[in-house]
Amino acid sequence: MRRVVITGAGTVNPLGQDVASSFRALRDGVSAIAALQIADLDRLSVKIGAQVADWQPENHFDRAQLGLLDRHVQFALAAARQAGAQARLTADPGRTAVIMGTAGGGLITSDEAFRAVYAEGRNRVHPFTVPRLMASAAASHISMDLGLTGPAFSVSSACASSNHAIGLAFQMVRSGMVEAAFAGGSEAMLSFGGLKAWEGLRVMAPDACRPFSLGRNGMVQGEGAAVFVLEPREAALARGAGILAEIVGFAMTSDASDIVLPNSDGAARAMAGALADAGLEPGAVDHINAHGTGTAANDRSEAQAIARVFGDRDVPLTSTKSLHGHLIGAAGAVELLAVLLALQEGIIAPTAGYLGPDPDCPVDLVTGAARQADVAVALSNAFAFGGLNAVLALARA
Amino acid sequence: MGVTMDGALGFEVSVADRVRAIIAEQAMLEPHDVTPGAALSDLGLDSLMLVETLFALEEAFDISVPFNANDPAAGRFDLSTVRAVIAGVEGLIAAR
Structure with a gap:
């Protein structure tokens, strides 16, 4: 069995739009939880969240691409490009996997489409609503963008989706089933309908997320993505790649x-x-x-x-x-x-x-x-x- | 006497009876088994059933029940007994 290492990492999350800025915020303990900026906030009881502020998708994708990309896929694709640029993989693209976790898939796309037909009484939705909302869209777009033609799919296990995705990629690289893998997760469900659904469960905190603390009162939702490049340790050492960590x-x-x-x-x-x-x-x-x-x-x-x-x-x-x-x-x-x-x-x-x-x-x-x-x-x-x-x-x- | 409201069939159904009927449906009991003094936990309502009950009460009476499952005391909505829930709902209706 091969030893498996991480040689690339990328992210777009509320703390930063790359790994370096995320590390800085983590090190400094800067919380990105703040007042939500979304439509119809006055009708929500949950008014805080951690959004990716100042996300400018047009800086990452052209107009034709943007019509096809739900917000969670935009995050995933930007993160995967960063991870790929860092790893500079030399593995066979035909034996490189893409495994992404997501719980909700394109929930913002669904929310916008439902709003159009139900609330606004319109008779048509965006023509690419289906390819945008597919839970597997992030895996597909990463494979297309990076030209990776090995196994590609999404994993959905609610809040464990990313760990399942990374764990499966680890097992596939370890066993030799693939030469390398892009793995991670992405989510964007800070929409009116998405938050309404969470409100219903009555588990959301009104003020802050206080894990393990006395007086904690629930969760606060965020959005974003992170993607990692996994490959055998031997291959990484042979090509002189920087190793970020080993998955053991x-x-x-x-x-x-x-x-x-x-x-x-x-x-x-x-x-x-x-x-x-x-x-x-x-x-x-x-x-x-x-x-x-x-x-x-x-x-x-x-x-x-x-x-x-x-x-x-x-x-x-x-x-x-x-x-x-x-x-x-x-x-x-x-x-x-x-x-x-x-x-x-x-x-x-x-x-x-x-x-x-x-x-x-x-x-x-x-x-x-x-x-x-x-x-x-x-x-x-x-x-x-x-x-x-x-x-x-x-x-x- | 409790607050009364027009029932769907034109006759008056008390808030207390409607609350008991809602709790009974969630607990899968007959309304007469949902006595005012009964504790919700004794009726077999688990945390999920409780959240569904609150939703049903909110929809039935057009109210908003302050309740966070992480900190049940924070909302000051007494969920200890059927009687307490009826009083709480009547209070929210009056404040509507």
Whole structure:
């Protein structure tokens, strides 16, 4: 089995429109959560979110392309181009995969089309509504844009979509099924209809995202994408490529218990499974990038799962959702950037919004400012609605 | 006497009876089993059923129930018993 490394990374997210600016914001603990700028905000009870501010799609795509690209695909494509430019892959395009995670696909396209026919009484929608809203559109456009003709598809597992996508790509490169892969996730569901749907669940925070904190009161949504280039370590070394990190393990489990409430058993089995896949003991883990949504239920359950896997040992933990919001299907991909920052520079980004320790969440949370730490191995957690869990284990290059 | 509203068939149905009927439907019980003193948890309403119940109440009475599942106390809407829910709904109707 091959060892698998990351040689390219790209992103468009609320913290920045490339990796360098995202790293700066993560390091400084700058939160992008702010007043939402969307139509009909006065009819929403959720009035905050983390948007990609100043996104200028016309700087990235020509007019003909733009007609075909939902906002989540614009983010994905821009991120993939950055990752490709950094990696400068030499792998056979016919044996290079594209695997993207998304929970909602082209929800903004659907929202606009429904508004046109239902609310505005119009009799036609944009002719490219279908290719824009397809959940697989990001994978298709990346493959076309970069000329990659190997396996390409999208993975949908709600808030774990990105980790499932990256994990599958890892397994395919490790097994030799493909020579390389572009993998990550993208999401853009900050639309009126999308937010109305989230309001209905009554899990959204009115003021801030406060993962693992006393007084936390829910999640805050974000949008964006991140894409990574995966290839065998040997190939990267042979061509002198810069290695950002090594992916050493991956595991996925399902709770089989509830469609919204998490179950700590499924989460614990996924973390333990990723470590077993990597051939590592829990004692080897220096840092965990938590799922940490800021809901009462997730953070309590995740803290229990961490205690079960790591016992009394304090593992520095952060949830960067407090900075960039919950990117749903793109969450794991954007959070992997924070993991890269920890592995490359020994900087664990802080969890914002902290009000004090919650007895239900006895974790070593990095709050206030970033923490300098010697991080050789890190886990990245994703635990989705419906009990779909996916955990990646990464090691310093 | 509780607040009354015009029912769909032209006769008056009390808010209390409509609230009990809504809770009964969500809990998959008969309305007469939904007694005013019953605790919602004792009626078998889990967190999802509770959210659906609140939605049904909001739609039925054109009200907005302040409730965040992460912090149930924050909205000051008492969901402990059927009686408390009826009083809460009547209060929101009066404030409408």
